[in-house]
Amino acid sequence: MVEFKSVNEFRLKGGKYFMPCISIDCVIFGFHAGQLKVLLLTIANYSSCGLPAGFIYKEEHIDASAKRILLERTGLSDIFLQQFYIFGDPKRCDENITKAVFEKAGITAPADNWLLQRFLTIGYYALVDFEKVNAKPDYFSETCEWYDIDNLPPLAMDHAQIVQKALLTLRTHLRYEPVGYNLLPAKFTMPELQSLYETILGQKLDRRNFQRKMLSYGILKKLKEQRKGVAHKAPYLYSFDLRKYHKALEEGFQSAW
């Protein structure tokens, strides 16, 4: 791995170390207490926000690149990132952003610089508890903050489209693989699980259908305890059966055809 000490060094030497014309963008969704957010950077000297993004070292596996980029640009580590799409419209790149970064660093960029070529970008996404992670901006960025999914600021290039595609993927994944571990307390109620799904889906769900569906997946253990300190009709507590949870992550829900 190479340490670049300035934007100018990055511009001059990056082309030697990174694969050409291909980048990675990370869509980090944050959930907590009924809120769904996205992690965005404010690009230095440019009016819109952007996703944490970066490049692939010539000898690096792309999954490792995604992890490293997320760490370098936001300080987040140990995040389970999943590739979801590659964005390949030839019009998706906006060299004005790169030029703005160069300008702030006092550099005039020649048109054939490696950073000013057409880039395809590989989208990776993750879902974390935004109260449990501490994100911080890198030297390309002024801020690194969580934004409500329903109230995003203007985004650079095709990043709004990348976020929407990631959200669609996350919602689709709810249909065939489990979610919730690390986002809910170890013991949770069915309404808490339902609230997580409703927040991700952005819609209200039928209570009975939801419960029937969740129980049919076989990943929940109903505990003998009930939630304490509730006035009346204390709800039952559940926990994930982690063995079955991870099996379902690997193989998808084996619900009856």
Next chain:
Amino acid sequence: MVEFKSVNEFRLKGGKYFMPCISIDCVIFGFHAGQLKVLLLTIANYSSCGLPAGFIYKEEHIDASAKRILLERTGLSDIFLQQFYIFGDPKRCDENITKAVFEKAGITAPADNWLLQRFLTIGYYALVDFEKVNAKPDYFSETCEWYDIDNLPPLAMDHAQIVQKALLTLRTHLRYEPVGYNLLPAKFTMPELQSLYETILGQKLDRRNFQRKMLSYGILKKLKEQRKGVAHKAPYLYSFDLRKYHKALEEGFQSAW
């Protein structure tokens, strides 16, 4: 678009027209009468088979590249191709294949040739009726043929992994979007639809669960006619409600949560 008249011209001039270090591989699944196959090329002067693959012109949308590559390499057109994954292991490339092609054309390749670099590859897949299409090999290949999914020949590079990932994607898609239009006759029986699913999934399904599930999606019209010429208990015929079918393709099945 550029016409390359030989492998040597391709080697010498391709780097000027194509994006560097990124290719496209097409996994074309063929279904007919209870059989699932994959379309493979025999690589000239090389012992294993490979997927139809190619490169992206510098100004071309990647979806357009996938269509063009499939047409150029197999003669297939009007195929609905879907991107499913990008393969980015730095060890996935095998320069021996390129060298074998070069050798057959009487070329010694210098190590810095654009075709001998590390390539990421974008996987696209499609599902067609193999009786309705007529595939033919291009000048890189000796044959272009359908192979049973359960009996594939040795495949070049990571192409076996690419086929498996495409198959997993196809099977997963069955959970939330419709399949069957263009693969079944306009009027079909429930057992015929079930046979299609069983062939793709590679497993037997419960008849009653399957019927209940299919009807719950709201994409089928039950016709008044029954299949004729059957000895006794003639089965009902169904057709797809194409408006609802295409809506479900766009939005996924809106089955109750």
